[in-house]
Amino acid sequence: xxxxxxLVGTRKGAFLLEADGARADWEVEGPLFPGWEIYHLxxxxxxxxxxxxxxxxxxxxxxxxxxxxxxxxxxxxxNQFSYEGVPGTHQWYDGTPHPxxxxxxxxxxxxxxxxxxxxAGVEDAALFRTVDGGQSWQELPGLRGHGxxxxxxxxxxxxxxxxxxxxxxxxSRLYVAISAAGVFRTSxxxxxxxAANRGLRSGExxxxxxxxxxxxxxxxxxxxxxxxxxxxxxxxxxxxxxAGDSWYEVSGNLPSDFxxxxxVHAHExxxxxxxxxxxxxxxxxxxxxxxxxxxxxxxxxxEPCTEGLxxxxxxVNVLRDAMAVDALxxxxxxxxxxxxxVYASRDSGDHWTAIVRDLPAVLSVEVQTLL
Amino acid sequence: MVxxxxxxxxxxxxxxxxxxxxxxxxxLAVLDAIERTWPVLAGTIRDPVTHRRRPFVxxxxxxxxxxxxxxxxxxxxxxxxxxxxxVVIGAMAGG
Numbered sequence: 318x319x320x321x322x323x324l325v326g327t328r329k330g331a332f333l334l335e336a337d338g339a340r341a342d343w344e345v346e347g348p349l350f351p352g353w354e355i356y357h358l359x360x361x362x363x364x365x366x367x368x369x370x371x372x373x374x375x376x377x378x379x380x381x382x383x384x385x386x387x388x389x390x391x392x393x394x395x396n397q398f399s400y401e402g403v404p405g406t407h408q409w410y411d412g413t414p415h416p417x418x419x420x421x422x423x424x425x426x427x428x429x430x431x432x433x434x435x436x437a438g439v440e441d442a443a444l445f446r447t448v449d450g451g452q453s454w455q456e457l458p459g460l461r462g463h464g465x466x467x468x469x470x471x472x473x474x475x476x477x478x479x480x481x482x483x484x485x486x487x488x489s490r491l492y493v494a495i496s497a498a499g500v501f502r503t504s505x506x507x508x509x510x511x512a513a514n515r516g517l518r519s520g521e522x523x524x525x526x527x528x529x530x531x532x533x534x535x536x537x538x539x540x541x542x543x544x545x546x547x548x549x550x551x552x553x554x555x556x557x558x559x560a561g562d563s564w565y566e567v568s569g570n571l572p573s574d575f576x577x578x579x580x581v582h583a584h585e586x587x588x589x590x591x592x593x594x595x596x597x598x599x600x601x602x603x604x605x606x607x608x609x610x611x612x613x614x615x616x617x618x619x620e621p622c623t624e625g626l627x628x629x630x631x632x633v634n635v636l637r638d639a640m641a642v643d644a645l646x647x648x649x650x651x652x653x654x655x656x657x658x659v660y661a662s663r664d665s666g667d668h669w670t671a672i673v674r675d676l677p678a679v680l681s682v683e684v685q686t687l688l
Numbered sequence: 689m690v691x692x693x694x695x696x697x698x699x700x701x702x703x704x705x706x707x708x709x710x711x712x713x714x715x716l717a718v719l720d721a722i723e724r725t726w727p728v729l730a731g732t733i734r735d736p737v738t739h740r741r742r743p744f745v746x747x748x749x750x751x752x753x754x755x756x757x758x759x760x761x762x763x764x765x766x767x768x769x770x771x772x773x774x775v776v777i778g779a780m781a782g783g
Contacts (some may be wrong), residue, residue, distance in 0.1 A: 354695050376744040376778040377694060377732040393728045397736050612758070
């Protein structure tokens with residue numbers, strides 16, 4: 318019997334939601350790690366029982382938890398994230414040099430073929446990797462060593478590496494996104510990196526089309542078409558058809574092209590989902606209406622998906638890691654809000670229902686399709 | 689040592705953490721012993737690399753705020769003798 322497990326990270330703990338393939342009745346477990354911020358949980362694509370969780374606190378720092386039984390039990394693994402060599406400096410908010418300082422793990426991305434290998438995107442922005450199931454983490458220093466590193470500066474949420482996309486057709490190729498530096502790509506397993514921001518235009522910075530300095534909010538790729546990438550930028554929804562060499566805007570008829578979350582349908586590489594947010598100061602949906610926008614044309618032409626979502630007086634946000642899809646025959650789409658709801662659609666976005674509500678603010682949503 | 693509830697839960701402690709420390713009994717020595725005994729606490733009270741006290745953590749003992757004292761200064765005699773606790777708390781936050 319197939320099923321789905323939804324991994325929800327919140328401001329005050331983690332929750333696991335499980336349902337069978339019908340996705341009608343959900344069991345909610347949690348809070349796990351109550352009181353701690355769970356920025357992200359992720360499961361191994363090759364071993365669904367292997368889960369990783371980023372557990373952090375402004376008081377007590379960073380831990381990484383690992384489960385080998387699908388979340389029934391957890392144990393802390395390594396939590397040392399030491400920058401390689403002399404960390405150097407990046408730009409601070411006032412333009413002065415600021416030393417690289419580890420703050421937290423924003424995103425965990427397990428390898429596509431080895432449950433003991435996973436990547437961690439951290440603040441201050443850097444990429445770490447474990448090859449021993451999280452016991453130890455080593456930086457891939459070539460990223461921070463990219464010639465532009467000293468000019469990176471934090472966004473309002475900190476200078477975080479928040480998105481990691483692995484190319485399923487080429488294990489040596491991956492993409493990361495950093496706020497507010499942009500997208501970087503490696504084709505040699507993380508040794509060297511190239512800025513991949515051509516075509517991005519950010520009117521908020523002095524050089525609108527600079528090589529780096531763009532506040533990318535999220536990246537998405539369909540596994541069967543790794544050369545095509547979608548991006549939710551601070552403003553603008555973007556698309557690349559050449560593996561990040563260049564980008565063009567596909568915001569089209571969206572009511573706002575500001576937002577955080579973006580994802581691609583599990584079976585339709587041209588079907589993309591975003592949740593428009595009013596603006597960078599108004600972190601809530603336009604007109605108080607929570608709408609997922611779906612494009613079946615790879616961007617440009619968008620339709621609102623509203624059935625079952627609140628269409629008045631709704632002022633929640635949907636954060637960058639808080640949307641995911643399942644891979645059942647009829648693709649399920651899921652997202653969590655800062656109001657503590659997790660909404661699910663089991664018909665590709667046509668109809669929505671809250672599968673849990675009143676959680677702490679949701680930071681991340683990931684989905685495992687259990688076969 | 690008295691730990692905040694979050695750290696007691698992490699270390700699965702139901703009450704104070706008790707460690708034996710050879711003199712001189714300093715915050716550094718106590719924290720080293722705590723982290724050896726409960727490795728899960730490494731990095732939670734002090735930075736795992738620099739060993740600096742985390743900014744939102746405070747050290748108290750015998751009615752004194754020792755948060756800003758050097759970590760290698762001996763703790764008060766009653767703490768070393770085990771009759772008074774070395775207290776670690778998370779800084780209060782509200783609003």
